[in-house]
Amino acid sequence: MAHTNEPTPEGRPVSNPRDARRTEPPEQPPAGQPWRTEGVPPQGREPEPPGWGRVITWLLLGWVVLFGLTTLQDVASSQVATISYTEFRQQVEEGNVEEVFSRGQSIEGRLAEPAELPEGASPAPAGDGGTYTQFVTERPTFAQDDLLAELEASDAVVRATPITQERGILPNLLISLLPLALLVGFYVWLFRRARKAGGMGAGMLGGLGGKKAKPVDPEKVRVNFDDVAGIDEVEAEVAEIVDFLKNPEKYTRLGAKVPRGVLLEGGPGTGKTLLARATAGEAEVPFFSASASEFIEMIVGVGAQRVRDLFAEARKVAPAIIFIDEIDTIGRSRSGARSMGGNDEREQTLNQILTEMDGFDGTEGVVVLAATNRADVLDDALTRPGRFDRKITVSPPDQAGREQILAVHTRGKPLAPDVDLGAVSRSTPGMTGADLANLANEAALLAAKRGQDQIFAKDFADALEKVQLGSERAVVMPEEERLRTAYHEAGHALLGMLRPGADPVRKISIIPRGRALGVTLSTPETDRYGYDVDYLRGRIIGALGGMAAEQEIFGVITTGAESDLQTVTAIARQMVGRWGMSEKIGPVQVYPSDGDARQNGASEALLEAVDAEVRALVDDCYAEARRLLRENRDKHEAIVAALMEHETLDEADAYAAAGIERRPADPHLVGAPAGSPGHRDA
Ligand SMILES: Nc1ncnc2c1ncn2[C@@H]1O[C@H](COP(=O)(O)OP(=O)(O)OP(=O)(O)O)[C@@H](O)[C@H]1O
Numbered sequence: 001m002a003h004t005n006e007p008t009p010e011g012r013p014v015s016n017p018r019d020a021r022r023t024e025p026p027e028q029p030p031a032g033q034p035w036r037t038e039g040v041p042p043q044g045r046e047p048e049p050p051g052w053g054r055v056i057t058w059l060l061l062g063w064v065v066l067f068g069l070t071t072l073q074d075v076a077s078s079q080v081a082t083i084s085y086t087e088f089r090q091q092v093e094e095g096n097v098e099e100v101f102s103r104g105q106s107i108e109g110r111l112a113e114p115a116e117l118p119e120g121a122s123p124a125p126a127g128d129g130g131t132y133t134q135f136v137t138e139r140p141t142f143a144q145d146d147l148l149a150e151l152e153a154s155d156a157v158v159r160a161t162p163i164t165q166e167r168g169i170l171p172n173l174l175i176s177l178l179p180l181a182l183l184v185g186f187y188v189w190l191f192r193r194a195r196k197a198g199g200m201g202a203g204m205l206g207g208l209g210g211k212k213a214k215p216v217d218p219e220k221v222r223v224n225f226d227d228v229a230g231i232d233e234v235e236a237e238v239a240e241i242v243d244f245l246k247n248p249e250k251y252t253r254l255g256a257k258v259p260r261g262v263l264l265e266g267g268p269g270t271g272k273t274l275l276a277r278a279t280a281g282e283a284e285v286p287f288f289s290a291s292a293s294e295f296i297e298m299i300v301g302v303g304a305q306r307v308r309d310l311f312a313e314a315r316k317v318a319p320a321i322i323f324i325d326e327i328d329t330i331g332r333s334r335s336g337a338r339s340m341g342g343n344d345e346r347e348q349t350l351n352q353i354l355t356e357m358d359g360f361d362g363t364e365g366v367v368v369l370a371a372t373n374r375a376d377v378l379d380d381a382l383t384r385p386g387r388f389d390r391k392i393t394v395s396p397p398d399q400a401g402r403e404q405i406l407a408v409h410t411r412g413k414p415l416a417p418d419v420d421l422g423a424v425s426r427s428t429p430g431m432t433g434a435d436l437a438n439l440a441n442e443a444a445l446l447a448a449k450r451g452q453d454q455i456f457a458k459d460f461a462d463a464l465e466k467v468q469l470g471s472e473r474a475v476v477m478p479e480e481e482r483l484r485t486a487y488h489e490a491g492h493a494l495l496g497m498l499r500p501g502a503d504p505v506r507k508i509s510i511i512p513r514g515r516a517l518g519v520t521l522s523t524p525e526t527d528r529y530g531y532d533v534d535y536l537r538g539r540i541i542g543a544l545g546g547m548a549a550e551q552e553i554f555g556v557i558t559t560g561a562e563s564d565l566q567t568v569t570a571i572a573r574q575m576v577g578r579w580g581m582s583e584k585i586g587p588v589q590v591y592p593s594d595g596d597a598r599q600n601g602a603s604e605a606l607l608e609a610v611d612a613e614v615r616a617l618v619d620d621c622y623a624e625a626r627r628l629l630r631e632n633r634d635k636h637e638a639i640v641a642a643l644m645e646h647e648t649l650d651e652a653d654a655y656a657a658a659g660i661e662r663r664p665a666d667p668h669l670v671g672a673p674a675g676s677p678g679h680r681d682a
C-alpha cells in the first residue's frame, strides 16, 4: 500500500487551518546562498569571509605607512654627497677613507672624519658645517691609478658587487615594492570577485571605503506575477506592497503606514522565493536577496555588519525590496535557542535586523520580505508591530492551481495534442510548485532523450513515475527474490484496494528503483485536507500489507519492511500523541509541533501509556492485515501472477488482476496528504 510523494502525514507542514497536518519540524532548506542581488547565479562561490578582507586591509595600510616612514627616514638621513673622483682621491691620500663599496665604476664610501664639501658637490652644503661623511663618486674608465693598493695602505675596508648586480635607486625601489604590488593585485582580485558575487564586497571592503555591489537594474528582475501560478489569493495580498513601491507618495502623502516587513510562510518549494522576486518584478524595484543562514556562517561579528550594509544599500536605491530567506535560522525564539545553546552571532544579527527595521519611518520605500517554513518557532520580537507584522501563508497548490503551475512551466515547450494538463494535475496531489516544475522538466528531458520534437502524454506519465517512484535500477534479481517482492507489493496493493476509504492504487512494480526492490503507489482521488481515524488505520494496514504478506506466505519476515514500519510508527504515534485519536490518552497533545514531549510537560507515565497505545493500535492493524490477506488469498495470488508476468501494473491492470471493482472516491473523506510509496526495501 502506498501513496504519493509526501513522506507520511509527518511530511511537509502544510499551512492549513486544520492542524492535523502540522507535524514534525520540516527539513531545513539547503544552506544559504551568499547575499546576492537579482540576476546573479547563486552557485559557484564559496563564502569568502569578509573578515579576511578587513584583516588584509589593515595589514596593508600598516605596511604602507611603515614603508613610507622608513623610506622618508632613509632619504632624510642619507646625506650622501656626490663628489668628484679627484676629491675622492684626495681623501684616499689623506687616509680619511674608512670604507668603500664598489659597483662597477661607481664607488660609494664613508669617511673616518667628516670632510668639507667641495664646491660643486651635491647636495649643496647644508647650513653650517657643510661637511660630509658619506659619498658616492664615479671612477673614470681611463683611470690608471692603483686605487686598490692605496686603499689597502690606508686600512680602508673594500667591498665590491659584480657589475651585473648593479642597480640604481629605482630598481631597488621596485623590488621592495613588489610584495606591495602583489598584495594590491590580490586585493583587487578579491574585490572584483566580491562584486561578482553580488555584494560580498560590501562588508569586506568597508575598511577601505570600497564601492559596494549595486543591485542590478529592476528590468533584470524579469519574473512577475504571470510566472507565479495557483496562488492568486497570495498575489492579491502582496499587490498592495507592489502599489506602494510603485507610488510611495500616494501613501506617504496621507500619512499611511505601509507594512515594513512581511513574513512569507509555507513549506519548501511552495514558491515563496518566487513570489518575493515576482513582487519586485511587478513593482519594478531592485531586489536584494540574502539568506539568513549565511549571515551567521560568516566570521564572528560580520553578520550584523552585513545586515547594516544590506539595508544601507537598499535605502540608497529605494524603493526596493529586501528578501531574507530562511529567517528562522536567526529568528528562532530566543528561549528555545538558548536551550539549544544559542549563539551570540545569531542574536547580534537578529538584533541588527530589528534595529534596522525599527529605524524605518515608513518613508524609505524599503519593504523587507522574509521567508520561513517554521513561522511557529519565530521569536515574538520579530513579529511585533512595525517589524514582520504581516504574515502571508503560501500553501501547496490545489488541483486547479497545479494545472496553472504546469501551464506556466510548459510555456514555450511543444506539447503534443494528447497532453492533458488537467489530467496530470489530478494525478499529482500534494505536489508543490517546485515538484511540478521538476516534473515538467523531466517530461521534456524524456521527450528529448527519445528523439521526439514534442512532449507526449506518455512522457509526462513516465516522468511522473520517475519522480514519484525513483529511477529504475538495472540489476538482475534472483527469481526467488522477485517472487517475494511480488507477494510483498501485492500485499500492499490488495489491502489498499480492500480498505474502504483508502487511496486508490495507481501503480505496482517489482522493478528495483533506488533503494527499493519494488513499489506500490497509491494517491488520493482528491486533494485531502484532513484525515479521519478510519482512513489513517487504513493507511497503517496497507503499509503493513507487505510484511503481513511475507509472514503469511513464507512464514518469515525479511528486512524489506523497514521503511513501511517507519511509516506505520509515525502515523500511529501521531494518531495517539498528537491528534487525540486514542480513547485511553484522550484529546491531549503529547507531542508538540515544536520540541520534545518531555519539554512539553509529558510525564513518564503518560509517555509509557502512549507507547502502549501505539503498540496496541499497530498490533490490531497488523492482525487485521493478516486476516484480510488470508481471506483474499485468491486475489493476492492473482496480483502476484500478473506482477511476475508484467513487472509493472497500472491502476486498471491491478484492479482487473485482483478482480476488484474500482471503488468510487469516498465522499466523506476530504483529503489527506499522501504518503511515501509502500515498497520493499533492499
Ligand atoms: N506558484 C508557483 N508557480 C509557478 N512556479 C512555482 C510556483 N511555486 C514554485 N514554483 C517553482 O518552484 C521553484 C522553487 O520555488 P521557490 O524557490 O520559490 O520555493 P520556496 O517556497 O522559496 O522554497 P524553499 O522554502 O525551499 O526555499 C520556483 O523557481 C518555480 O520554478
Ligand SMILES: [Zn+2]
Residues within 6 Å of the ligand: 488, 492, 543, 546, 547, 560, 561, 564, 678, 679, 680, 681
Ligand atoms: Zn513494503
